[in-house]
Amino acid sequence: MGIASSLRLFGKAPASYLFNGFRRQMKNPLMKKGVVYAGVSGTCAAAGYMFGNFVMEKHIYQVKYTEEQEKEVLEVENRLQNLKIVKDLRQNPSFRELRMPFNRSNHSLTNNLLSGPGRITVPPVIFYDKSTRQVYAIAHVGKDVGLDDDTIHPGLIATCMDEVLAICSFLSLPNKIAVTANLKLSNPTKAYTNHFYILRSHLEWTKGRKAQTHGTAYMLDNEDPSKSTCVAIADGLFVEPRFAKYLKHVIPVSL
Known part of the structure; x- marks a missing residue:
């Protein structure tokens, strides 16, 4: 179920109000920058976490004793x-x-x-x-x-x-x-x-x-x-x- 379909459960008026408000906010340049920065930061954080785990797995190795x-x-x-x-x-x-x-x-x-x-x-x-x-x-x-x-x-x-x-x-x-x-x-x-x-x-x-x-x-x-x-x-x-x-x-x- 999509966001629009979910909002229809609460009536067309609330859904329309929320979407229109979101469109108005996105016209604000500061809001656009904030969304872009948040997306980039989240992507970098996720990539860094995965890269860190990969490096640790390769950096540390198991030693077997006789x-x-x-x-x-x-x-x-x-x-x-x-x-x-x-x-x-x-x-x-x-x-x-x-x-x-x-x-x-x-x-x-x-x-x-x-x-x-x-x-x-x-x-x-x-x-x-x-x-x-x-x-x-x-x-x-x-x-x-x-x-x-x-x-x-x-x-x-x-x-x-x-x-x-x-x-x-x-x-x-x-x-x-x-x-x-x-x-x-x-x-x-x-x-x-x-x-x-x-x-x-x-x-x-x-x-x-x-x-x-x-x-x-x-x-x-x-x-x-x-x-x-x-x-x-x-x-x-x-x-x-x-x-x-x-x-x-x-x-x-x-x-």
């Missing part, structure tokens, strides 16, 4: 959950827990190329305290990202420390986003693969859009996880972009 890899992941996950520091922080009401699953994006470094069995084996467990601006990240580094002597390249440690320091800076900045302005890293001793690491960071000071953070990385002993060795000391300066308020939607989590 039986041996699944066994490795489950073993590391069980050991991670049983670490004393994880249990203690989980019971501490001051800390909130955060865990971001691996994003299988073709264009991601830490969440794709450096993640998975033999690399950063499972998603790191992150704990943060908003009041004291402290962050703890517990991660496992596998054997496939090591050098010939099973040591870890300082660049990998620097990358991980940069992310932990950045999360710490987010806690103190109004829009929860910043970029690395300066990162200083020292390595007191060598770091080895197939170990758990505790990455710690805390806020030192903030001034306007700047935040200075300090952090350390500890390697846990596989035989006695209560023992640890400091393998990195880092200091980072982070700056919130002037247009950060327009980038809130790109942050995958809310701190």
